[in-house]
Amino acid sequence: MMRHQLILAFLYFVIVLVILPFFLTERVYSIYYQEDYEKSSFTDTIKNEYRLNGAQQYLENVDPETSLTFHNSKLSEPVDNLIIVLAKKATHEKDLILTQLVTEVDKNIRAEKFYRNAMMICNTTRSHFRELDRLARFYPVRQAQNTTRWKLFNTEEVKKHDFVECVNQGINSVNFKYLTLIRDVVVPYSGFLGVLNHLASKRLTRSLVRGDLKERDTSWLFLHLQEPVPFRHYEFTGVCVREILLVACSGAVFFTVVFRWLEGPSLPSSARIIYALYGVLYFLTFALVIGRPYVNEFRRFSADMYLVYDPPEPILFSAIVLPSSSLDVLLPQLNLLQCSKYSPFHEVLDHMISTIELPGYVVSPSLFKYVART
Structure with a gap:
């Protein structure tokens, strides 16, 4: 002994x-x-090339007409989760992050059997660009309208306008229970959609009451799908x-x-x-x-182990899911407010928790990782 x-x-x-x-x-x-900045930069480049090669190879093995027909058919009937990718012309066009993101979402939609999911791309650039033109052969694309020209010099107001416009595009396209908005600056972790649907349909919408799964009396406003770095530490x-x-x-x-x-x-x-x-x-x-983030990776073994909590500070919008029940109240409130550098969009969105009196959450560990170069 x-x-x-x-x-x-x-x-x-x-x-x-x-x-x-x-x-x-x-x-x-x-x-x-x-x-080691040089080594980290080199590693990020290698990872990006690996993801990009996978996305390119995936598209090469997919028939454009068949793919477009498949996704349009998904939009022809009510769905559980509508995924909208907000597309902007990238600063570093060779990275093709939009392609990486969209193909990964496509894989998840085809693999998800229990929930009905659909996807479309919302073009917030307001003009066509090469990467989007290629993806439009495979996936449905909607054009965000420039309905507020005088506001578009205000970058924070642009973010709000794009958010509201793409939500409306989704509402006009299909009936859905949940709406997931993703900016093309992130890519999802493998199998993210199954976890996302489970959290939205079970953890946030229902609760255990005396051993039975029942609908909650109150709704919720949003769930951020990327946890900020400062929140990840002990x-x-x-x-x-x-x-x-x-x-x-x-x-x-x-x-x-x-x-x-x-x-x-x-x-x-x-x-x-x-x-x-x-x-x-x-x-x-x-x-x-x-480090806590690496310990929390064990939560990925089961969707029931993911942590959903109220964030202590407003979170930048990169990927978010909203229930359809909250949109009728949220959109009019957002339209009443103007964003600026002193009142950025993510703070205005977070303020809706108090205005509408519905809770907002963030998931841990993240379902998406930030990959865009600045």
Whole structure:
């Protein structure tokens, strides 16, 4: 017994001082992270090329006419979730992020069997560009109307106008329960649509009452699908404290079970307590050193494990889902307000929580990752 305890103590310092620093220097959320701008830029370029090659190959294997017919047929009947991609002519046109985003959404729609989903592209550039012209052969495209010319010099007002205009395009195209808006600056994680539909249809719209799944009495306003970086770290909040306690308890149980198996059922209570404390120490150290975002990746094993919470600050709009029931109230309120650099669109949207008195949420871990170059 003493031998195992000494080995654990020695191994702890070896792991913390040698092994973890060696493997975590390139992990951005780790305390051992050492920034290397050139290497990070090169890695991002390689990842972008890999995604782009996959998107290009996907389109080459799809018949344009068949694809367009498939997606138009989806728009001809009511759907559970309508996905609208807000398209703008990219600054770095060679990245073709719009192509990467749209093809990934297409894959998810074809793979999703339980919920009815549809997709269309909303062109907010107000003029055609090469990438969009190619995608228009495969997917439905709607043109955002320039109905407020005098406002378009105000970039924040443009964001609001594009948001409202593309929502209206969706309303005029098909009946839906939920509307998902995605800017072409992000790409989704694999299998995002199944999780998104589960969260919208089960976690936010229904709740367990005495063991039965029933509709909630109140609706909700929106769910952001990309969690901001500042919200991902451990801090003194109820959610983080619960996560830390769960990690500590998991470590205690794991070490107690393992060393009871190694040393036999006759293991005295004092030794069990020591091993449990070692488990707490190991697991807490790993969680804090590695970083909360990497620990939260375990939530991706099941849609029920994703965390949905009220964000402490307004979140920039990149990908968001809204229930159709909130749009009748939300759109008129947005049209009454003018955005500016002093009152940016994302703050105005967040302010709707108080105005309409419906909750807004963000999901963790994120279902989308930001990939656009600035």
